[in-house]
Amino acid sequence: MAVEQAEAPLPFRRILVTGADGFVGRHLVPLLATRLPASARIISASRTASAAQGAITFDLTDPAGVARAVAAVEPDLVVHLAAQASIDQSLEEAADTWSINLGGSLALARSLAMTVPDCTVLLASSAEVYGLAFNEGSVTESSVLQPYGPYARSKAAAESMFADVLPKSARLIVARPTNHSGPGQDERFVIPAFAAQIARIERGDEPVLSVGNLDAERDFLHIRDVVAAYLALLMAAPALPHRNLFNIASGQSIQIADILTRLRAMSRIPTSVVQDPRRMRPSEVPRARMNSDALRQVTGWAPAHDINMMLADVMADQRARLG
Template sequence: MMQAPLAYRSILLTGAGGFVGRYLVPALRSRMADDATLHFMDRTGSAPVDLLDPIGVHDLIERVRPDLVVHLAAQSSVGQSAGKAADTWRVNVGGTVNLAQAVATVSPECVFAFASSSEVYGAAFNHGTVTEETPPLPMSPYARSKRAAEDALSDILGENNRLILFRPANHSGAGQDTRFVLPAFAKQIACIEAGTIPPVIRVGSLTAERDFLDVHDVVDAYLRVLAAPVMARKTVFNIASGCPVPIGRLLEILLTLTTKGVTVEQDPARMRESEVFRTSIASDAIRNEVAWAPLITLEQTVADVLADCRTHRRKE
């Protein structure tokens, strides 16, 4: 089915060089009108702008006058946030405040789409399936910073700005940082196949159940919402498969994709029991609003990540 084009003429994207951004950029371009322009906010381009520089951010917003901002830039690792809480808050909240203030001042009709996280629900998962109406109970510096950024946007953006909050579940795909669980497993498989490490995969607890999506499905969800008419001042969309699986299932799939004999050993240093055993997420709102549903199987996502790790291993 042909999807609707994006109506926006000036789109500003933060985090274009990140994991999701590298998939979203070509997808956005494929849906933009010929006279539309995609602008980037980063520290490495021809006109570098640091999200933590309020004057630089304001100047960029004034220059490009976006009618859509898609804010992906973040410190996105839950594990890393525990050791670098100040940096996590500085980027995830401080940077968002700078961007929201500039948009409210310069582009009062702009639509602002923010990539938050299902991590904001935190301890609420222990009480059953969460919906967009579930009060968030974040449990990590990362999750608390994302929740605080949501509130900052709600407070700072103007009355005529429209705010879209995306709360995606765990998502993976080729190119994801090996700090995350699936590429961490896949990299070990690739190294074992290359003979650079012994045939032993070291893991933490494998019993916790998580909702996993493919990054392509998350990007598709973003685009479907962005192409739809925006009416409410604030909308929240969970993005999830609705089918949590044990983390060990990722490893089971990986082991079917290698011919190497591999031993799995639990590493006491990684055996931190999760305070949330199961993350069950309802995503009825986005399914009903824009007819989104995930299309890519977990098996395909795992295979893609392993293939990417093998490619990188051969290049090393």
């Protein structure tokens, strides 16, 4: 099935991608373009003006602007990536996080329901919605959500909202990817934060890495595997029911301390480590592990990149940023 899907064109003609200029969007849009039928087009949407051909600009927190954009595009597929995605930032900016992740999503869902009630929506949610459920073992799509923190709660609320607000004629695919990293991710996230420090050390900074909590165990995927999963779900979309939920994960966890050790081994300069109280965010989930059998059975997807490939790509990206 996976081979057949990879060779076939996307079964959509007007694809709207929100958050197209974000970390995931910059990897997903080019991948979608490789499967685009000749008569189809991708419309990239972001909050800031883009030089990309056919791109549009609108702010999710402006419902009228969202409605105008949806009416102009009339998409048959929407890939909703736009969000405030930083957990740490959500703790400091809870109101803005809810405004974007739920309020903006509601404006989008309302506009789609009115303008294109038969559309397909791929909602990029997050494994964070499971929250404390991870403490009960590996989670599946049927696990009861126990989100904690503004980011996780706002994403869980957006999932339910889309399911309620979109008409039954619309197809909703909710994807819950685990942690993911790769080239282009910024320093608000743990792996590029480590790699950026190492890159600066190689350029002359003091050879000391400032770190936070290293005890937690998390499942990490390469961004290319996550966008490949999104593509696989879109290829399978016409045969799916009108409401769908899929985990995207490797099924394996790695301790943050191990990730740091592997990155330090890639450093061209010996380094030491010091814990910074400002970076110490307590974790109520010591280990997060997630089952993605449903995705694998429907699409044949499996990760193609291991943890070392991902870390090497992030390290190379951070070095390139410094020239």
